Amino acid sequence: MIKRDALLKPLPLVSIAILSIPIFVGYLWVFMRTFTTRMYGMSPVGELTLRNWTFIVTDPLLWHLTLNTFVLAMGLTVGIVLVSCSAAYPLSRMSFPGRKGFLALTLVLHAFPSVVLLIAIFVVLNYLSRVPLIGRGLPLIGGVGYNTLGGVILVSIAFLLPLGVWLMKGFFDNISWDLERAALIDGCSRFRTWRQILVPQIRPGIAALGIFAFMHGWSSFIIPYTFMVDQQTAVISTYLNLLASGEQLMDYGVVSAVALFQLVPILAFYVFTQKYLLTIFGGGMKGGT
Amino acid sequence: MKMELVNLSKKFGDVYAVKNVSLAAEDGELVALLGPSGCGKTTTLLSIAGVYRPTEGEILFNGLCVNKMQPKERDIGMVFQSYALYPHMNAYQNIVFSLVLRKRPKDEMERAAKRVSEMLGIGHLLKRKAAELSGGQQQRVALARALIKEPKLLLFDEPLSNLDARLRLSMREEIKRLQVQLGITSIYVTHDQVEAMTMADRVAVMHDGELLAYVPPEELHERPRTEFIATFIGSPSMNLADVTVDNTGGSAHAVLKNGVSVKIPKERLPRMPQRGNAVRLGIRPEDVSVVAERSADVQARVTFVESLGRENLVVCDVGGQRIQCLTGPGQKPPLDSTVGLKLDMSRAHYFDPESQVSLLWEN
Amino acid sequence: MKDSEARSGTALTQAPQFPRRLNTGPAWFWFLLPAGVITLVFFFAPVIITLVISATNMSTITGLTRWEWVGFGNYERLLSLPQTVRRFWITLRYVLFTLVFFNVGMALLIALITTHIPRQLGTFFRAVWLLPRITPVVAYVFMWQIMAAAPPHGVITSNILEPLGGPTGNLLPANAFLFIVLVNGFIGASFGMIIFTSAIESIRQDIMVASLVDGASKLQRIRYIILPQIRWPLLFVTTYQTLSLLTSYEQILVLTGGRWGTEVWALWAFNVGLDDYYGFFQYGLGAAIAAVLVIMGILFALLYMRYFRFNELLHEPRIDVL
Numbered sequence: 001m002i003k004r005d006a007l008l009k010p011l012p013l014v015s016i017a018i019l020s021i022p023i024f025v026g027y028l029w030v031f032m033r034t035f036t037t038r039m040y041g042m043s044p045v046g047e048l049t050l051r052n053w054t055f056i057v058t059d060p061l062l063w064h065l066t067l068n069t070f071v072l073a074m075g076l077t078v079g080i081v082l083v084s085c086s087a088a089y090p091l092s093r094m095s096f097p098g099r100k101g102f103l104a105l106t107l108v109l110h111a112f113p114s115v116v117l118l119i120a121i122f123v124v125l126n127y128l129s130r131v132p133l134i135g136r137g138l139p140l141i142g143g144v145g146y147n148t149l150g151g152v153i154l155v156s157i158a159f160l161l162p163l164g165v166w167l168m169k170g171f172f173d174n175i176s177w178d179l180e181r182a183a184l185i186d187g188c189s190r191f192r193t194w195r196q197i198l199v200p201q202i203r204p205g206i207a208a209l210g211i212f213a214f215m216h217g218w219s220s221f222i223i224p225y226t227f228m229v230d231q232q233t234a235v236i237s238t239y240l241n242l243l244a245s246g247e248q249l250m251d252y253g254v255v256s257a258v259a260l261f262q263l264v265p266i267l268a269f270y271v272f273t274q275k276y277l278l279t280i281f282g283g284g285m286k287g288g289t
Numbered sequence: 290m291k292m293e294l295v296n297l298s299k300k301f302g303d304v305y306a307v308k309n310v311s312l313a314a315e316d317g318e319l320v321a322l323l324g325p326s327g328c329g330k331t332t333t334l335l336s337i338a339g340v341y342r343p344t345e346g347e348i349l350f351n352g353l354c355v356n357k358m359q360p361k362e363r364d365i366g367m368v369f370q371s372y373a374l375y376p377h378m379n380a381y382q383n384i385v386f387s388l389v390l391r392k393r394p395k396d397e398m399e400r401a402a403k404r405v406s407e408m409l410g411i412g413h414l415l416k417r418k419a420a421e422l423s424g425g426q427q428q429r430v431a432l433a434r435a436l437i438k439e440p441k442l443l444l445f446d447e448p449l450s451n452l453d454a455r456l457r458l459s460m461r462e463e464i465k466r467l468q469v470q471l472g473i474t475s476i477y478v479t480h481d482q483v484e485a486m487t488m489a490d491r492v493a494v495m496h497d498g499e500l501l502a503y504v505p506p507e508e509l510h511e512r513p514r515t516e517f518i519a520t521f522i523g524s525p526s527m528n529l530a531d532v533t534v535d536n537t538g539g540s541a542h543a544v545l546k547n548g549v550s551v552k553i554p555k556e557r558l559p560r561m562p563q564r565g566n567a568v569r570l571g572i573r574p575e576d577v578s579v580v581a582e583r584s585a586d587v588q589a590r591v592t593f594v595e596s597l598g599r600e601n602l603v604v605c606d607v608g609g610q611r612i613q614c615l616t617g618p619g620q621k622p623p624l625d626s627t628v629g630l631k632l633d634m635s636r637a638h639y640f641d642p643e644s645q646v647s648l649l650w651e652n
Numbered sequence: 653m654k655d656s657e658a659r660s661g662t663a664l665t666q667a668p669q670f671p672r673r674l675n676t677g678p679a680w681f682w683f684l685l686p687a688g689v690i691t692l693v694f695f696f697a698p699v700i701i702t703l704v705i706s707a708t709n710m711s712t713i714t715g716l717t718r719w720e721w722v723g724f725g726n727y728e729r730l731l732s733l734p735q736t737v738r739r740f741w742i743t744l745r746y747v748l749f750t751l752v753f754f755n756v757g758m759a760l761l762i763a764l765i766t767t768h769i770p771r772q773l774g775t776f777f778r779a780v781w782l783l784p785r786i787t788p789v790v791a792y793v794f795m796w797q798i799m800a801a802a803p804p805h806g807v808i809t810s811n812i813l814e815p816l817g818g819p820t821g822n823l824l825p826a827n828a829f830l831f832i833v834l835v836n837g838f839i840g841a842s843f844g845m846i847i848f849t850s851a852i853e854s855i856r857q858d859i860m861v862a863s864l865v866d867g868a869s870k871l872q873r874i875r876y877i878i879l880p881q882i883r884w885p886l887l888f889v890t891t892y893q894t895l896s897l898l899t900s901y902e903q904i905l906v907l908t909g910g911r912w913g914t915e916v917w918a919l920w921a922f923n924v925g926l927d928d929y930y931g932f933f934q935y936g937l938g939a940a941i942a943a944v945l946v947i948m949g950i951l952f953a954l955l956y957m958r959y960f961r962f963n964e965l966l967h968e969p970r971i972d973v974l
């Protein structure tokens with residue numbers, strides 16, 4: 001009896017360690033492969049090398065992709081924070097006709113699987129392309145239509161918006177009413193109260209949403225894949241997909257290095273902001289699975 | 290500035306939080322809004338501030354209807370129970386925020402801040418953030434923030450209830466001193482009757498959204514217009530007993546349920562209610578004294594004795610009727626003993642058991 | 653604006669009429685405008701467009717201008733296509749397996765294990781299981797491709813099967829279905845894991861301790877105390893993840909592109925409408941396939957709203973002005 005208990009005690013730990021093996025293996029393999037010339041399964045058989053890394057970081061294409069990916073991630077971050085903070089404020093703290101409807105809509109959209117709308121959004125972006133000035137030819141983001149980084153950013157903002165608004169509303173809900181009343185009595189307009197008194201109170205929320213959005217934008221694949229024509233020069237994800245799709249002969253070392261290159265900022269963020277992110281994921285993240 | 294409420298009502302959904310309240314605060318007056326929690330005091334105050342839009346009625350500042358004015362146009366200062374300091378600003382920035390919004394020149398701001406902060410003794414704290422200040426200090430900063438605008442009307446929403454007892458006492462004096470010195474019309478919300486009685490020029494008693502009385506503090510205690518006010522004001526609260534008034538023969542008597550009767554002095558004889566002669570007798574614990582049995586009005590059995598520090602609270606039973614009285618130090622009858630009680634009937638009150646209005650004082 | 657601010661100090665005693673600011677419309681309108689426009693353009697319009705173009709023959713041949721109405725033609729075609737039934741069964745199987753074994757099953761298992769091992773280890777393993785979710789999808793899928801690849805790269809083939817003398821080709825084509833379940837499952841498990849963990853941790857400690865004192869074993873406690881307490885989270889995760897699985901296809905797209913019998917319904921719509929190998933995109937037919945999911949999404953979303961007990965979440969504003 002005692003013996004059986006002693007055997008059972010480490011069972012949970014052992015079983016979760018075994019279940020987690022595929023995750024460890026994947027990361028480990030990619031990491032090791034970037035520093036070797038050849039591997040046999042999990043065992044490095046070639047010599048250690050930095051060749052894979054020097055190869056990709058001296059490739060101007062990678063830096064072009066990095067810039068694009070960064071612009072996409074930053075655009076999404078700034079956009080989602082601004083739009084969510086602005087929309088969440090009246091939804092949390094003003095009375096106006098249709099407020100309840102708006103909130104219900106946010107919640108419905110939060111659960112709604114937006115990826116199934118991509119075909120229709122393709123049509124929308126094509127129309128947007130034809131809008132003079134903003135459709136095409138903006139610096140950096142290209143415009144807001146089809147086959148522009150701006151269009152991809154806009155769609156990404158839209159898909160993340162229900163989550164952002166709902167999250168920010170929660171943060172606004174927790175601010176004391178007296179604080180806002182004091183500001184109004186001191187002479188603020190509602191806009192000024194928002195900008196100067198309330199937004200500073202929800203900085204943790206903004207940080208959480210911002211970090212989440214950045215990671216989301218940095219990793220995003222399906223939207224740039226669908227709406228950018230040249231996969232090779234779009235973003236890191238699409239380039240990596242092209243490399244790894246196996247249709248050309250692939251250099252596993254280079255592919256691994258690009259993959260790890262994309263992963264590093266994500267992991268760095270993850271290590272430092274786990275708590276924030278857990279609240280967001282727990283609050284009902286969708287997409288993926 | 291004179292502030293008037295005319296038939297002010299405020300509904301939330303279908304319920305009235307404030308119902309048909311009318312009162313006027315004269316220039317320089319401090320009016321206390323007194324009532325139990327949830328009776329609509331804050332709602333009234335926030336309507337005056339312009340934060341809530343009245344459902345019905347008008348708010349007049351110097352005779353002018355301000356119903357449609359934004360809070361910032363009303364020229365008011367407000368102090369909150371939670372202090373409501375802006376957490377991301379330091380004390381100085383908190384205090385001058387309203388002047389920044391009005392785009393006043395910097396030197397003027399600094400002078401004004403110096404003036405109010407010295408007045409409140411917080412000159413040395415100006416660089417600190419709200420979280421680095423104690424409760425009392427935060428409240429002083431909040432007060433400075435309200436005063437720097439030189440408002441025409443000051444609103445206080447239970448400003449002292451988050452402070453400890455000693456601090457409360459000194460802040461009470463200070464607020465009153467400043468208010469008198471600056472002569473700013475003030476509305477002071479509190480659920481603490483001592484605060485209301487000691488600070489206010491007039492007290493407005495609210496209950497369930499309605500204004501029950503609006504009189505100077507002494508009158509509230511001495512001449513309560515309703516049974517609710519009589520029991521609400523004073524601690525421990527007034528004893529109530531159902532009696533019948535026997536006015537036959539030369540003198541009037543109040544007869545308790547158990548047959549005991551007490552003489553009513555001529556000059557304090559109540560009006561009779563519409564029907565019958567059953568009234569409710571009210572007498573404050575301080576007007577009941579424990580005396581030797583032969584000079585007593587009634588005999589009572591002691592059921593509970595509690596020391597209140599300086600005085601003792603003695604709870605007695607008079608033939609099923611509970612009566613509380615306050616006795617001096619050292620006068621502490623043993624439990625279950627029989628004592629004599631003397632009721633000072635010249636200070637008794639009478640209420641109509643149905644309408645609960647006073648039968649002594651005109652409404 | 654400036655005027656009213658400058659005068660407000662004296663306005664009360666002097667002016668019987670108060671300076672009003674220029675009427676720029678209600679503040680809430682401006683605050684909501686950006687979100688409103690985005691919602692209109694990227695949610696409302698697309699839902700309607702999906703339904704509308706599903707009634708046309710729009711494709712790369714017709715372009716966005718020269719298409720014609722076909723009524724229910726696309727839907728009729730769907731019903732007559734032999735693929736339709738196959739796609740339906742693939743989708744059903746995929747959702748069911750992933751849901752049962754990973755999004756709920758594995759999630760629950762991990763939540764239970766990580767709350768029964770030392771705290772720091774528990775936190776560590778939960779962090780590990782969240783990795784697949786935060787890893788960029790292409791890099792993540794690449795790791796699974798490595799797992800399945802033929803020697804010398806493939807981990808399973810080189811390190812396990814070859815020494816045992818088993819088959820050594822790329823494992824993916826023959827086991828594609830298993831792999832899409834694994835790839836999605838390892839991501840999907842973390843959602844339920846988070847929800848279940850916080851539900852378990854919020855069970856009152858006195859009940860948890862008391863049950864052990866009463867003589868229950870840890871397993872009995874799981875059965876009689878913990879599981880009944882997390883009924884609602886279980887139901888929530890199940891419904892929520894059903895919808896997610898039905899409509900997500902990103903990982904499958906990267907891993908197989910829909911080959912080897914892994915084209916689930918949502919991916920089918922995407923492939924037909926936007927990702928045909930030969931560049932022949934049938935927007936109309938794709939939209940018809942997607943429309944099925946759009947309708948389902950709306951129904952599920954409404955259901956989901958009830959879970960949230962929407963009205964309880966609604967706080968009335970406590971300021972009236974503006």
Ligand SMILES: Nc1ncnc2c1ncn2[C@@H]1O[C@H](COP(=O)(O)OP(=O)(O)O)[C@@H](O)[C@H]1O
Binds near residue numbers: 331968
């Ligand atoms: N913004 C509001 N929305 C709905 N009900 C409210 C609101 N403010 C106050 N109430 C309700 O109105 C009543 C009076 O509240 P309040 O004025 O805060 O009372 P007091 O300040 O006297 O404690 C209470 O029942 C309260 O719940």
Ligand SMILES: [Mg+2]
Binds near residue numbers: 327330331332
């Ligand atoms: Mg209150």
